[in-house]
Amino acid sequence: MRLVETIIFMDKPQKLIGLIAWLGLIVIMINTIWLILITLSQGNTLLKMSTKSVLLIVFLLSTGTAILLFRTKWVKLIFEKHSLAIKKLLSILAFSILILSVFFVLMPFASFRLQVSYAIWLRMLPVVLTYTALSILWFWYMWLELPTQPIVQSAPSKREIFIDFARGFAIILAVATHIFSVFEYDVLFGKSMYQVISLTRLATPSFILITGMMFELVYFRKAEEQSFMVAAQRLVKRSLQCYGIYVVTVLIEWFNQKLNLVSAQYAITFLGSSLLSEVLKFYALFLLLAIPIIWLRKRFGIWLIAFLPIVVWLGDLLLDRMTWPAANQRIGNFTGLLFGHPFGSYFSVWHSLTFMAFGMLLGYMLKRSKQAGNWKNFQVTLLLLTLICLGVSLISVLPTTWEEFFFNFSYRYRKNHEIPYYSIGSMGAFLLLWISWRLRMFLNHPWLKHTITSLGKNSLWAFAVGNSLAALLPTQNNQAWYVVLFLLMVFAGSVGMIKMKDLLRSQTRLPVRDVKYMTHEAS
DSSP states (O other): OHHHHHHHTSOHHHHHHHHHHHHHHHHHHHHHHHHHHHHHHTTOOGGGOOHHHHHHHHHHHHHHHHHHHHTSHHHHHHHHHTHHHHHHHHHHHHHHHHHHHHHHHHGGGSOOSSOOOHHHHHHHHHHHHHHHHHHHHHHHHHHHHGGGSOOOOOOOOOOOHHHHHHHHHHHHHHHHHHHHHHHOHHHHHGGGHHHHHHHHTTHHHHHHHHHHHHIIIIIHHHHHHTOHHHHHHHHHHHHHHHHHHHHHHHHHHHHTTSSOHHHHHHHHTTSSOOSSOHHHHHHHHHHHHHHHHHHHHHHHOHHHHHTHHHHHHHHHHHHHTSOOOOTTSHHHHHHHHHHOOSBTBSOOTTTTHHHHHHHHHHHHHHHHHHHHTSSHHHHHHHHHHHHHHHHHHHHHHOSOOHHHHHHIIIIIHHHTTOHHHHHHHHHHHHHHHHHHHHTGGGTTSHHHHTTHHHHHHTHHHHHHHHHHHHHHSOOOOOOHHHHHHHHHHHHHHHHHHHHHHHHHHHHHTOOHHHHHHHHHHHO
């Protein structure tokens, strides 16, 4: 009777934690039976199963035995003694299993360079799904344990949720662009393809402009509060992270035979292009460029930065008159990325200083508005910049027709790095920021914080996971339901991977003194 009362009145998370082990055992038993049925369906009998099948069954059952052992008293004592190290090891293992399981499950539907026969894949599938399920259950267990962890005091966050939301929305647009390209715009949208492309073209300007705001709000603040060297080191570290993840995404494209070995090598050395991850290559360089920009900002103030767009477009007149490598030369890929010449690269570090300068100015005005206790400076600056860009856009685009405008904005303006792409793109970014700012009171809703805003706060991971999934997932058909399902899988996969990464980080960074404190309090 006492045991029943304990179970009934136990905290819900604690009951679920106890349930997870049994769920793991159920998963193991179901997949063991499935594996036996697969073996029998291939013409074998229980007495004549192959050695490999027997080993796989034993492997699954031994995993179940290990779970039962973890519930014994002496193993629990060992686990409590080395809790932090064991949790860290198991979390890293579970995270790795989840990543590898994606490749394995997709193997028959993709064109990976490493392939196994369908019979072997089918035989291994129950084992892989078992460990995938156990990994998910492990992260569920870690999540349920969070309320029992000590609250580590930290400085109040200085992040603006509307900025994270706007950046997350821009990431969704950017990844959607790649997905629509994979499925082909004309097949999906027909005569409306140029309007849809024009909308998705606003993703990159928005993201780069918001990055400019981060230069002002995060890195310049570090340079002021700590030192310029601290900010520079942080930017170098972030740049290396971007490049490292870019290399991983290129290797994924190579592994899925989207790129051959030579093309992948050129892409990694900036002498070629990847299919879906050019933005990461761009940011690896752009973040390094931010170092002298932060120095100039610290030395001469914000107004020098505000005049950078004029410098960029006056300099563009000179760039147009210079001799550049041919578009089919390898070095042309690198100069195109840096200066937009020869035309062909969709990213130009030089021209993107326009977005960055607008972003830093907005970040500065946002700080002033917060100091003044109102949003006047921020709103007025947003309006003035919009009017300036509108005037530039009208002068540079007119006369034209709507059909011609959407076609040019979809391709020509961006590919040739013409001023309308940067003025209209900036207006799109201003509009996104303004809408996000107006909705800021509603952005604390959990489903937004854990989806779109989460992508904005983890932009590097969002791009990496989203683009990798877009390169991996099979494009079986172009029907609307499948495209929507594809988008949802990429979106859910990105959010899920970010959440697991955050959970892994929160658990593995728990200070040892806090663990001792918890143990002492529990005793």
